[in-house]
Amino acid sequence: MAERRRIIEGSWNCTSCGARNIPARHKNCPSCNNPRELTGKESEFDFGDVDPVTGKSTREGVTDAQALDLAGAGEDWFCAYCGASNRGDAKVCRQCSAERGSDAKAAPVADLSPKPPPAPAPKPRRLSKAWIIVLAVLGSCCFGTCAVGYWGNLEHDLQGEVVATSWRRAVVQERFVPETHTGWRDQLSTTAPRMPVNGAGEVPGVTNIRGCVSRQRGTRRVADGTERVCRTKTRKVACGTEEKCSRRDKGNGFVEEVCHDVTKYCNESYEDCQTETRYRNEPVYAQQCDYDTYAWKQMDQRELKGTDEPPRWPQLSAGANERVRREESYRVSVRYEDDGVKEHVLEPTREDEFLQWKKGQGVTLTVTNLGKVEKAVRR
Template structure:
């Protein structure tokens, strides 16, 4: 494990970057105090000198409880006052992770004087949000409603009556419905089921993580309490991905039909046979077409559609399907107000006049 020499800053006179081995400050001569903060610069070289390595490995320094002088671990008497070490405290040791190692003496950043102007704050940009708001607002406006004055240019209506015939039809099903007359029965496939048929041997590539050894790496530093730092090492397993071929049994299924009895039968049904239409415009009141009903026939569904066509003040034409009540209420040539999207797409709405007392 590599050993590197750290540094310390004198808390008395402020001298910085004193070598870790120094027990006195070069600037003021005061002894290195108890609890001083050792730090390790990023570019601190590895110690290779045998004497320095022996000094580092001797253990943490201690601080004389009588005069405050700092002494090496191997010294039994204080170098300052000559007192026996006794119960004099030793410098604390610490273990740091790689991102926790102190790289400086920890001096505080200068504090802004009371009343001094604060650094100017960077103004937040506004052009982007404002442009986005304008864009969204423009889209809302474009797709929003507008009202235009128009005239009813034409009215068209159409009505239809379906004619159904009651006739005999031939059908097939898994049962004969009420009223049906069976004419035949036969076996037919009603459904399918999946049935295991056999297994096939297949192969595939399989990956696995295999440990191939261990790796030792520097994972931190130990403050040895004497101005030196020792690498802290950790180990971790090393892996590699290996592949091998394995075989497996893959099930193969077949579709097996499920048979049941199916019936052929005759039955009477009401079925669409014809449709009678009536069409007209504003000159003719809407009416249902005259339907000729023969034997075994009846009227079926009724369909009606009413359309108003408009011409607006710009000469543009519009068309809207309306209810029978609206069709009867509006007359050709009558001015109306239409509500529509500015884009001209979508449904048109007739703005109804407010009723008295509403």
């Protein structure tokens, strides 16, 4: 497409008398005859608005010969002696007749290239109720809870006394007995059992695999044909032309506007159809069988409990293919005062630790301001 060019005339404001919108062809203010100078706002021109889509100026282009001649005279220059503005092709200042020298100042040229539209301001995000609660908790931590936590972790010593001790001991008798289990055939391998010796070294074994039946073990995903699936998508397609314009500041109160037609693109919806594999879940079957094996089974249990007397084990022996398993637990109750009478329970894991605690014995407890017992030491 052919280019279309036109000249747009700007306007300036006089800072001496306040006259506004003076056409650029006037180098002096029509009201007060003050020459347009480089200082202040007089060196700046207003070229009007442009269409936000096409970039085309909303002002009419000039057609008279005088304005076109001024526009083609080159960039204005300002006299180094009197400061008056002059045509770009003038050799001497029109105001004071001083010759144009290297110290003459050029008129400022504005950058009128199209600017990308500003990014939309992000929408303020509203905090959910949950986040408001979280922030409130964090805020309170910074100004209150953290201080409370620091105070709460401070420790102090309190004096207490052992008021009770107790123990429990149990002996469990177990026997290695035959059992029938069920398992998947591919996971079973015939293994001879071995009986325990002194309650150890046993092997359960797998023997007499029998009664295998087919049962569902799970599912698997298998192809079940194909199907045509269509999805709506969007693409850019040419849909005619549109005018686009750009402007260049000539440095003398005029801009040159160049317009041309470019391809216009529009959004078009279309159906994207493809053949896709369809799947279904298919049951998976396997052989499940019964088999003989051995396992430890509890046969008997005897228990003893006590308080002041030393701990002892109940009597229970192990016969052939048997073993005994021992269980023990200990408790020491310490009473102390901390804003009232309180009790702390110790649980030693071994007999020798338990026997070091005696009823009536003094105890020093290290307690936090929040009441947590961190340590208990016999006195």
